[in-house]
Amino acid sequence: MAASSAAASAAPTDAGAGACNIAAVLPRMAAAAPERIALRCPGRHRNLHGFARYDLALTYAELDRRSDAIAAGLARCGIVRGMRTVVMVRPGPEFFLVMFALFKAGVVPVLVDPGIDKRALRQCLAEAEPHAFIGIPLAQTARVLLRWATSATIQITVGARLPWGGPTLAQVEAAGVGAASQLVATMPDEVAAILFTSGSTGVPKGVVYRHRHFVAQVDMLRDAFGMAAGGVDLPTFPPFALFDPALGLTGVIPDMDPTRPAKADPRRLHDAIARFGATQLFGSPALLKVLAAHGAPLPTIRTVTSAGAPVPAATVARMRELLPADAQVWTPYGATECLPVAAIESRELAATRAMTERGFGTCIGRPVAGNSVRLIQVTDAAIAGWDEAVEVADGEVGEITVAGPTATDAYFNRPEATALAKIAERTAAGTRIVHRMGDLAWRDGEGRLWFCGRKAHRVESGTGPLYTDQVEPIFDLHPEVRRTALVGVGRRGAQRPVLCVELEAGVDAARHWRRIEAELLELGGSHLRSAPVRTLLRHPRFPVDIRHNAKIGREALAAWAAKRLPRPA
Numbered sequence: 001m002a003a004s005s006a007a008a009s010a011a012p013t014d015a016g017a018g019a020c021n022i023a024a025v026l027p028r029m030a031a032a033a034p035e036r037i038a039l040r041c042p043g044r045h046r047n048l049h050g051f052a053r054y055d056l057a058l059t060y061a062e063l064d065r066r067s068d069a070i071a072a073g074l075a076r077c078g079i080v081r082g083m084r085t086v087v088m089v090r091p092g093p094e095f096f097l098v099m100f101a102l103f104k105a106g107v108v109p110v111l112v113d114p115g116i117d118k119r120a121l122r123q124c125l126a127e128a129e130p131h132a133f134i135g136i137p138l139a140q141t142a143r144v145l146l147r148w149a150t151s152a153t154i155q156i157t158v159g160a161r162l163p164w165g166g167p168t169l170a171q172v173e174a175a176g177v178g179a180a181s182q183l184v185a186t187m188p189d190e191v192a193a194i195l196f197t198s199g200s201t202g203v204p205k206g207v208v209y210r211h212r213h214f215v216a217q218v219d220m221l222r223d224a225f226g227m228a229a230g231g232v233d234l235p236t237f238p239p240f241a242l243f244d245p246a247l248g249l250t251g252v253i254p255d256m257d258p259t260r261p262a263k264a265d266p267r268r269l270h271d272a273i274a275r276f277g278a279t280q281l282f283g284s285p286a287l288l289k290v291l292a293a294h295g296a297p298l299p300t301i302r303t304v305t306s307a308g309a310p311v312p313a314a315t316v317a318r319m320r321e322l323l324p325a326d327a328q329v330w331t332p333y334g335a336t337e338c339l340p341v342a343a344i345e346s347r348e349l350a351a352t353r354a355m356t357e358r359g360f361g362t363c364i365g366r367p368v369a370g371n372s373v374r375l376i377q378v379t380d381a382a383i384a385g386w387d388e389a390v391e392v393a394d395g396e397v398g399e400i401t402v403a404g405p406t407a408t409d410a411y412f413n414r415p416e417a418t419a420l421a422k423i424a425e426r427t428a429a430g431t432r433i434v435h436r437m438g439d440l441a442w443r444d445g446e447g448r449l450w451f452c453g454r455k456a457h458r459v460e461s462g463t464g465p466l467y468t469d470q471v472e473p474i475f476d477l478h479p480e481v482r483r484t485a486l487v488g489v490g491r492r493g494a495q496r497p498v499l500c501v502e503l504e505a506g507v508d509a510a511r512h513w514r515r516i517e518a519e520l521l522e523l524g525g526s527h528l529r530s531a532p533v534r535t536l537l538r539h540p541r542f543p544v545d546i547r548h549n550a551k552i553g554r555e556a557l558a559a560w561a562a563k564r565l566p567r568p569a
């Protein structure tokens with residue numbers, strides 16, 4: 001590593017004039033509010049009560065200066081604009097420093113959820129064809145032993161140096177100390193990052209984010225949910241913590257394992273919220289459930305926003321009771337490929353609950369300003385041009401499509417998946433890409449969308465289609481039922497709808513299942529959309545995704561159900 005003084009002269013590529021880049025906010029914030037804390041992380045030390053000390057903090061000035069130093073140091077290691085770089089770093093100060101350094105330099109971070117299946121992880125890393133790999137020692141060791149990301153020829157280790165891990169991040173930073181602004185003038189269409197989906201419907205796909213997508217996301221989050229600069233956020237869903245500095249907020253990274261939100265200790269979250277006066281909370285549904293169950297009031301919180309999966313109505317209702325009367329609880333709808341798409345506030349959501357329980361689906365609100373949301377006839381085939389898509393009438397179930405500033409246009413190295421999810425549309429201004437969400441919904445007379453489930457999970461019976469999120473809420477009302485999952489067994493078009501049922505903990509299935517089954521059949525029989533379901537199977541514990549701990553592995557359940565049913569003659 002070269003001496004730091006040499007790097008002091010490392011020239012910025014072009015001073016970032018007019019950069020379309022979320023990191024462009026850092027020099028502005030560093031000038032306007034240099035001492036404001038951008039991020040606060042728990043650290044290793046604990047106070048007398050056993051809570052994290054949160055002694056790792058970065059001011060805006062530090063985040064700006066140190067990310068410049070790292071960007072300059074990375075350039076010296078050969079990591080420059082346009083290069084794909086895997087980042088496997090825990091959400092501490094180093095993660096944010098590295099990410100903003102990469103954004104500033106126009107390097108393309110590749111992020112894969114560490115919680116996903118190890119084989120899928122290896123495939124994702126290979127598919128991304130990265131040039132470099134920045135990881136903690138554990139990730140670097142796994143890279144070597146498991147032959148991850150073999151295309152990556154440049155390694156940086158975050159933490160103690162390993163013989164095979166290249167220089168440490170500390171060395172990289174030292175080499176760049178004193179560097180001038182490293183913000184390059186990234187173009188709106190330039191690739192900014194590759195983010196892998198959590199993969200609840202198959203192997204995760206790398207979503208190609210361009211700089212304009214991130215910039216638009218920040219604007220939409222600010223405008224739709226009132227995330228004003230100066231607030232204090234508790235982002236419990238790691239990727240979203242990156243938005244805090246971009247929004248001028250102070251982000252407090254909670255003391256929890258971000259890959260296990262359902263296991264988070266609510267007392268630690270409360271401690272952080274109270275100590276730093278958190279005004280907003282960004283959480284996965286699993287985490288909101290933990291806070292709701294804990295039941296202690298959250299007097300400083302003004303806005304709660306969930307992410308990535310539906311939030312059970314009971315959780316939303318309980319959260320409301322714990323918050324100040326005028327606080328807002330938003331459940332946005334969106335996906336890695338396009339976020340946010342639509343949103344609904346808890347008061348309106350509460351008023352739609354009765355409809356959900358009668359089989360109409362879950363209301364996900366109105367499209368967020370800037371999005372053009374259209375519903376099209378359901379098909380599993382690719383649709384090349386918008387002319388070939390058929391829009392459905394209001395009230396009819398169709399696939400959700402979105403054209404808008406955050407709708408991404410491709411998966412990395414996955415032409416087939418891209419073809420299945422994107423539609424080219426000619427407009428007066430040129431050609432734009434419409435993203436197919438792979439989700440089903442209908443639109444009501446007020447322009448609100450009602451989520452009916454994922455397209456891949458629909459059941460096509462001989463008498464017509466059944467949709468998971470229309471059917472399951474009806475059965476979920478049974479007090480001894482924890483959750484249910486509708487799957488189809490057999491050939492599409494002649495599928496038998498089967499409801500897998502997981503009972504509440506403590507219910508003695510051996511004694512009560514027959515009764516519960518009869519009650520469920522009666523409950524289902526009284527509603528149009530659930531009446532065709534006549535086969536129920538009790539399952540001990542549903543497979544769920546790791547990230548949200550909520551998305552039911554319906555593919556696995558369908559295979560399980562098929563084995564348990566007698567074959568048709």
Ligand SMILES: Nc1ncnc2c1ncn2[C@@H]1O[C@H](COP(=O)(O)OP(=O)(O)OP(=O)(O)O)[C@@H](O)[C@H]1O
Pocket residue numbers: 197198199200201202203204205307308309310311331332333334335336337362364437438439451453454551
């Ligand atoms: N408010 C919501 N209500 C209902 N479902 C939601 C909501 N928000 C997100 N979802 C579901 O989560 C999906 C997006 O999740 P994500 O981007 O993590 O992909 P994934 O489902 O985990 O992975 P993959 O797309 O690879 O299968 C949406 O398409 C939708 O099915």
